[in-house]
Amino acid sequence: MRWNLVLGVSLLSSLKVHGLIRFGCSQLVTERFDPLVTPGKVSPHVHQVVGGNAFNLTMDPANDLQALSTCTTCRFKEDKSNYWTATLYFKHPNGSFIRVNQMANHNTGPGLQSGGMTIYYFQPTGKFSIFPKGFRMTVGNAQRRSGSSKPANGPERSLSFRCFGSDPYNMGDGTPGSGSTDSFDLPKQPCAGGIRSNIYFPTCWDGKNTDSPDHQSHVAAPAGGPMAAGCPSTHPVVIPQLFMEIVWDTRPFNDKALWPKDGSQPFVFSMGDPYGFGQHADYVFGWEGDSLKRAMDQCTSGTGIPWDCKALTLQDVDTMNQCRQPVKVEEPVEAQWLPQLPGCNPIQSGPSPATVVSNCAAASTTLTFAPSPTVAPVVVTPPWTVCNANGNGAGGIEPNCNAYPGPTTAKGFEATPAPTVTPL
Template identity: 55%
Template sequence: MHWPLLLAFTSVVAPSAHALLRFPCSQLVTQRFDPLVTPGEVSPHVHQIVGGNAFNLTMDPNNDLPNMATCTTCRFQEDKSNYWTAVMYFKHPNGSYTRVPQIPNHFTGSPNGGMTVYYIQPPNLEPVTAFRKGFRMITGNPMLRSYDKIDPDSAEAYAVTFRCWESTAPFDPSNMSPPGVGNYDTVHLPNKKCPGGIRANIFFPSCWDGVNLDSPDHKSHVAFMTGRVDRNTGLILRSGTCPSTHPVRIPLLFYEVYWDTRPFNDMWPTDGSQPFVLSMGDPTGYGHHGDYVFGWEGDSLQRAMNTCTDIGGVPEGCRELTLVTDAQINSCTQRPQVNEIVEGSYLEKLPGCNPIQAGPASATMVANCDAVSTTGFRSDPTSVNAPEVTASPAIITAAPAH
């Protein structure tokens, strides 16, 4: 959102005070890793990952990520967390695939792709408990291919949406509504050309059980606020109550990913079919999802939540945290460790075992997937500076998706 617009929106529909952090994170690496759902194994589908460079195949919750990481792709030096989502591809008429690039969101500087991350505080600046070491969670379900069984007024129905921008201008009418609502946002991938590109909106639950840092499904320890969602305002500045099972209010974590679909508009299929597909073989968008592993230094996030109470969310306004430059975040990268091409050229098929499954039934995993990847994993995958193994590459088989 454009911040003057957000301020105006807040004064009209949500007059109680809010606060947030909003900052860019550039691309760290793009590969088939998902250490939450498939730790120690290559993921079935490609993800784009941002954040601290201690990201690895296992992400043991006992790891001290802030001390292991030597840099971060995010605007605040203290934030060594990792954030990741699925990747978008364009399917050409001949059946080949090209990765859709990501570009900077409005008013975020010049990060190299990646995403915009928000930490949003509740109305009236109610006390919010920052995430703790070892905390992680996911939102969305990559197997979904319809919302038929989801209450359209529930938080889940607004958690993952897409915006079809009519132009790249921040004051364009297609950028005047909160994420997930208005005439330009849909719960599925837009079924028309978007002259300004497509933005994915991904919200996480903002209530915690106060005990578990994770759960077997990476979801049960968190919950969305109770009650029906206002169709005019969505989730970003929503008031509400946490359920009794999850009474602790945590920051509302929100991702915006700007997919530059503009170069493909002239290649739109002549039959009018929607040509974009997410990396798990999802042409609908219902299966979009996000993952999060907490990695802030010490109590820096809690201090920021306590003192950085500007609704504008401009990073420079939070003096509690240390800023890093575009050059610094763009130089923080990892070399892909899975020996396969996932971007930068035409692909005969989506990496992994991901045939197109359009639904409406939920997607299913490919049985006996024979898509293996050779890789030169570091000798110690939890060590950021360990040398890569180049001889006798390991054979890693794809594991079930989440």
């Protein structure tokens, strides 16, 4: 099979990094919670969340997430952090919406994770610091509704999309955000293999504050953009490059008969963003003890394969998928057609920033009784294999399907055709 090694070993030196760890995290919960932006209140829009099950409506920085979490949806047991983004919906020509499922990324096996995302931590070259306890940050602006499809190199290149074609083993050319099939708004044409969100967090810290009122001012991106070297004097401390990939299974919606007749595309983020310029993500640090530092110091092979990182403890994909959190806001948000986006999120096309709807009649309180466990999300079989049944391949970055001793009910090396949309 042919692989385009977008983030392979050969690129590490040019990206100003020393090595990396790369791992999948299954879906923990999907609901209108955002403990950073709207602590203690139901969020205006839906997020999909991965990581430790201490995620909550309010997350005090003094809380010890590793002690409060009893499980994590991530491949490494030590990572009790939480990562979340807005969710993507498909708008049917009749005006109804359905959540777009997520699927396992390339090289994330053995086993197929249920939804979720892929997390990277790149070790910078030279001196750097690990995130301290209580650290959190966000990237992006949910209200943004305008921008350039191909912005100049710089911090604005932190959020992008990659349109996968019909060849499931061609991951695209160039680093995320710079490839020929990348854009900074949602692709305007059907993507045969789905759409991947690429999200870089800032790598420069002021060295003092673990948070800031806007959750962004205490960090900064290098002037040269993601993966570049050199921090501004206001934020002199280098931190690991945190990078997320979310693969949206848009394949069921590629029939052009389902697309708008005006030439626009049919996908919309949960905050009513029809362009994707409002793509955003949140991070709350929750690694156990010095585990992330050990990984950054010791796991420098450059493959990114989890079991090449002996400093950390692995868990099988079934254990990842079984770590789920009950939904606490009583409303449907996925797995069915909806007459409108959850919350009060009419599509706002801009170009002015979106505004929050006042006097919203949507659910604004959490359940007062013990909620039922979340139904397991659909485990989507992607068009590519997630591991190599014959051993490590593709220059050492393709995991061996038999490398992990443990249950993997869906090994993930049998690709299946794209599903179809059930007519309304």
